[in-house]
Amino acid sequence: MTTPWGFADYDAHETLQFVHDPASGLRAIIAVHSTHLGPAAGGARFWHYADDADALTDALRLSRGMSYKNAMAGLPLGGGKSVLLAGEDKHKSADLLAAFGRAVDGLGGRYVTAEDVGMSVNDMIEVARQTKFVAGLPAEGGEVGGDPGPHTSLGVFLGLKAAVKRALGKDSVSGLHIAMQGAGSVATGVALHAAAEGARLSIADVDAAKAQKLADAANGTVVSTDEILSLEADVLSPNALGGIFDETTIAALNVPVVAGGANNQLAGPGDGARLHARGILYAPDYVINAGGIINVCTEYLADGDASLVKQRIEAIPERLEQIWSESAASGRDPAAVADAMAQRLIGRG
Secondary structure (H helix, E strand, O other): OOOOOOOOOOOOOOEEEEEEEOOOOEEEEEEEEEOOOOOEEOOEEEEOOOOHHHHHHHHHHHHHHHHHHHHHOOOOOEEEEEEEEOOOOOOOOHHHHHHHHHHHHOOOOOEEEOEOOOOOHHHHHHHHOOOOOEOOOOOOOOOOOOOOHHHHHHHHHHHHHHHHHHHHOOOOOOOOEEEEEOOOHHHHHHHHHHHHOOOEEEEEOOOHHHHHHHHHHHOOEEOOOOOHHHOOOOEEEEOOOOOOEOHHHHHHOOOOEEOOOOOOOEOOOOHHHHHHHOOOEEOOHHHHOOHHHHHHHHHHHOOOOHHHHHHHHOOHHHHHHHHHHHHHHHOOOHHHHHHHHHHHHOOOO
16 A cells, blocks of 8 residues: 555554754654544654564554544543664663653643553652653652553453453353463563462563562463464463464464453554454454553643542443454454444545
């Protein structure tokens, strides 16, 4: 498909900004997909990419996903994302974060950032020295804020349980086998929730030490990253990076449910239909993993407290049920149903 700028994942993005600050070494991309519902909100990712084209693809796809995520979560926010291109050593200086903060500030509030993969609460403090258009800052005494990861984990776990109920007719994950791809912040939260309810976990991560640490905490078993996508289990929960489901990997899946927190899990537009054709129930990623942005939104807009955040996260299973019900009635796959809903909400349907 040809787009006005020749980028395959360009989707009528409102703004695409390339940032270079030689003094600090910052190289970054800020992508604003839509401000139809409000300022474009989405985290900053600090990652070492094989080449610049991969970084651009990530920024374009992630920002569009944030538009859909925020709309489907009922938040008054548009969608955006930033990627900071890390060197192989992944060194991150205060000067680099300051330069990024100035770039965000230069957009005048059209983009609001927070932490994502490779970024921390402390990093957001540095960014906030240069701009007010930032969230994910430390929270005190019951205030809303801080690391959005645990909120994402809670939403993913509740969505995973909803998928289990719909596909397997079970109200609990007790006794079920969950194949967990990833052992980062979100995966850890999901795994611990599942383990507390009695699930059996197989865990894989490119960092073997992280995988073992999570397996020890969740009484799970470590398996190889090559094995995890074809493992026989009740649920596959992808909680690492995106683009993992394509024609080859979908053919090898050995689960009735896919429900996890990774962004952009589908490699291409036809992969949701492939999952559906195999009878695998898929929880669209930007719906199930909205817990973090719900917390960020409530913090940034100061429109509620922790109880409101929890209430909004607990609505995630209901939204998934609406998608699955429409999918069952129409015959379209859940990913296509969710995309159509989101596009209507941002005025592009």
